[in-house]
Amino acid sequence: MNKERIxxxxxxxxxxxxxxxxxxxEGYEVDTAESGEAALKKFDKDKFDLILLDMKMxxxxxxxxxxxxxxxxxxxxxxxxxxxxxxxxxIQALKEGAFDYITKPVxxxxxxxxxxxxxxQKKLKTENDQLKSKIDELIMPDNLVGESxxxxxxxxxxxxxxxxxTTVLIRGESGTGKExxxxxxxxxxxxxxxxxxxxxxxxxxxxxLETELFGHEKGAFTGAHYRRKGKFEMxxxxxxxxxxxxxxxxKMQVDLLRVIETxxxxxxxxxxxxxxxxxVIAATNEQLENLVKEGKFREDxxxxxxxxxxxxxxLRERKEDIQILANFFxxxxxTMMNKNIKSISAEAMNFLMEHEWRGxxxxxxxxxxxxxxxxxxxxxxxxDLPFNPSHEDLGSETDKSLGANxxxxxxxxxxxxxxxxxxxxxxxxxxxxxxxxKINKYGLKKD
Amino acid sequence: xxxYFAPLKFSNKDVTVRLNKELxxxxxxxxxxxxxxxxxxxxxxxxxxxxxxxxxxxxxLSKTDFADGKVLIxxxxxxxxxxxxxVFGEAQLGGKLSIVSVCRLHEEFYTGHTNEELFYERxxxxxxxxxxxxxxxxxxxxxxxxxxxxxxxxxxxxKGNTYCKHCFDDIKNQIPxxxxx
Ligand SMILES: [Zn+2]
Ligand SMILES: [Zn+2]
Numbered sequence: 001m002n003k004e005r006i007x008x009x010x011x012x013x014x015x016x017x018x019x020x021x022x023x024x025x026e027g028y029e030v031d032t033a034e035s036g037e038a039a040l041k042k043f044d045k046d047k048f049d050l051i052l053l054d055m056k057m058x059x060x061x062x063x064x065x066x067x068x069x070x071x072x073x074x075x076x077x078x079x080x081x082x083x084x085x086x087x088x089x090x091i092q093a094l095k096e097g098a099f100d101y102i103t104k105p106v107x108x109x110x111x112x113x114x115x116x117x118x119x120x121q122k123k124l125k126t127e128n129d130q131l132k133s134k135i136d137e138l139i140m141p142d143n144l145v146g147e148s149x150x151x152x153x154x155x156x157x158x159x160x161x162x163x164x165x166t167t168v169l170i171r172g173e174s175g176t177g178k179e180x181x182x183x184x185x186x187x188x189x190x191x192x193x194x195x196x197x198x199x200x201x202x203x204x205x206x207x208x209l210e211t212e213l214f215g216h217e218k219g220a221f222t223g224a225h226y227r228r229k230g231k232f233e234m235x236x237x238x239x240x241x242x243x244x245x246x247x248x249x250x251k252m253q254v255d256l257l258r259v260i261e262t263x264x265x266x267x268x269x270x271x272x273x274x275x276x277x278x279x280v281i282a283a284t285n286e287q288l289e290n291l292v293k294e295g296k297f298r299e300d301x302x303x304x305x306x307x308x309x310x311x312x313x314x315l316r317e318r319k320e321d322i323q324i325l326a327n328f329f330x331x332x333x334x335t336m337m338n339k340n341i342k343s344i345s346a347e348a349m350n351f352l353m354e355h356e357w358r359g360x361x362x363x364x365x366x367x368x369x370x371x372x373x374x375x376x377x378x379x380x381x382x383x384d385l386p387f388n389p390s391h392e393d394l395g396s397e398t399d400k401s402l403g404a405n406x407x408x409x410x411x412x413x414x415x416x417x418x419x420x421x422x423x424x425x426x427x428x429x430x431x432x433x434x435x436x437x438k439i440n441k442y443g444l445k446k447d
Numbered sequence: 448x449x450x451y452f453a454p455l456k457f458s459n460k461d462v463t464v465r466l467n468k469e470l471x472x473x474x475x476x477x478x479x480x481x482x483x484x485x486x487x488x489x490x491x492x493x494x495x496x497x498x499x500x501x502x503x504x505x506x507x508l509s510k511t512d513f514a515d516g517k518v519l520i521x522x523x524x525x526x527x528x529x530x531x532x533x534v535f536g537e538a539q540l541g542g543k544l545s546i547v548s549v550c551r552l553h554e555e556f557y558t559g560h561t562n563e564e565l566f567y568e569r570x571x572x573x574x575x576x577x578x579x580x581x582x583x584x585x586x587x588x589x590x591x592x593x594x595x596x597x598x599x600x601x602x603x604x605x606k607g608n609t610y611c612k613h614c615f616d617d618i619k620n621q622i623p624x625x626x627x628x
Contacts, residue, residue, distance in 0.1 A: 142612070
């Protein structure tokens with residue numbers, strides 16, 4: 001993935017080798033030299049984008065080598081490797097043109113950061129004019145499919161808003177694929193090389209959500225043995241996707257508004273101000289306007305989020321996509337499970353087209369996945385779908401209690417989803433912890 | 448071809464059983480649990496109180512001649528390579544052996560709270576990642592792909608838990624027999 005050339009100059013074989021492998025995995029072209037003299041020889045013949053240079057070597061030291069490298073190729077970036085004791089001379093070397101330095105042993109995240117930074121700056125230096133030359137084709141996540149007018153409209157909106165840094169609010173029923181739209185916007189924006197970080201605001205109590213979003217310092221609470229970055233910090237350069245934003249408490253709404261406006265925050269238990277450059281995409285299936293009227297959602301936050309809105313329609317309003325989606329999922333799960341299921345029978349397809357799909361695309365996906373699991377032929381038939389009477393054993397005559405029915409329903413969903421806890425919790429619209437508790441409470445077991 | 452799990456100072460059976468089941472579904476190969484007799488003290492650094500992963504892989508190499516396929520060592524030992532403060536794992540690129548340390552995948556390590564499900568999810572990601580390297584895969588640009596690099600626990604958590612299509616196709620090309628229709 002990276003074609004940049006990197007040279008590691010260090011007299012210790014073990015250091016050369018471990019760095020060599022580390023960079024190789026990253027996809028760089030890597031070369032090594034065991035002394036300043038050997039490095040110069042290679043440098044004369046070949047071009048390198050980045051040199052990692054040990055300060056202390058017998059013979060020509062890193063500090064002696066640095067000016068000579070710069071003389072040959074002033075565009076080359078040099079990162080020095082030092083021991084703690086020689087940090088002052090490393091700082092001296094920065095004045096003489098080294099890009100940065102690392103102290104052994106270095107935190108992998110820090111090394112990654114320094115290297116990426118150096119290469120990015122080098123790129124900017126050399127390719128400044130080529131930057132805006134070509135318009136990339138729209139990239140879509142695999143499963144964001146559809147040919148209906150509604151979906152075409154959504155693809156257009158994604159294209160438009162991806163070019164900007166505007167906050168986006170995605171609305172639609174659960175299971176419509178709001179997170180796919182968020183991902184598509186991210187993938188087509190200039191932020192695509194940085195992560196899109198998802199926070200499911202609905203799944204957590206305040207205290208957890210707070211540490212999740214802002215991170216914590218070592219010792220911030222009992223058991224906080226280690227500093228931990230929050231999602232806003234992880235989204236630096238990229239996008240933060242706030243799912244189910246309508247469910248957060250008034251207190252968290254205040255915190256959220258402040259971070260979105262200032263892009264600054266502190267980790268829990270810390271004083272240091274952290275800055276992060278993120279784009280906000282939020283999603284909700286609630287009527288935020290009603291929540292604002294009822295005083296449950298802050299009006300200022302509502303306006304902050306509601307800058308550019310994308311409505312994702314429920315599946316029943318774009319029936320022409322059902323066939324495409326069903327076949328897309330058939331192919332996906334058939335390949336995944338190595339089954340030779342090539343089509344869906346007309347009868348089964350009719351049924352799919354007429355079904356109401358309260359759970360939208362996600363429900364359709366689950367139905368097809370299940371059909372592939374149970375399917376014995378090379379075609380999906382009506383019997384393979386999870387809706388025929390033998391599967392609908394809910395609410396029998398004898399059991400009218402809520403608990404008994406909840407138990408049955410949870411069991412049914414778990415079974416339909418091969419006991420995939422995250423997915424089942426999603427469909428049941430509860431968080432994973434609650435689902436685990438219910439599994440324990442009712443003593444449910446895999447059959 | 449087979450995939451071998453070699454627990455080394457690792458006794459969480461639930462995790463090996465779940466991994467075994469999930470991975471055989473992904474790679475469509477048989478997975479065997481083996482025991483390799485390695486003296487961990489040879490790779491221990493008393494100064495750093497960690498184990499040098501490259502050395503463990505080297506000593507495992509001479510003891511796995513019988514294995515035709517990929518050998519993955521799972522361990523609770525905290526691993527390092529000399530320039531870095533720690534590593535989650537190491538693999539021979541396009542080779543036979545890889546190792547994953549679960550030491551820093553425990554949620555307790557960071558917050559003091561146990562979270563078994565999260566722990567399993569992280570372990571699975573790192574196991575798939577290191578195995579991916581033994582199939583010759585380099586780091587992937589796609590954050591949804593398990594082959595994205597992860598230099599911190601936060602990055603382990605935000606990256607995806609499956610191979611992207613591109614990376615998985617590369618793997619399938621290497622074990623084609625098992626993926627034939
Ligand atoms: Zn890797
Ligand atoms: Zn990939």
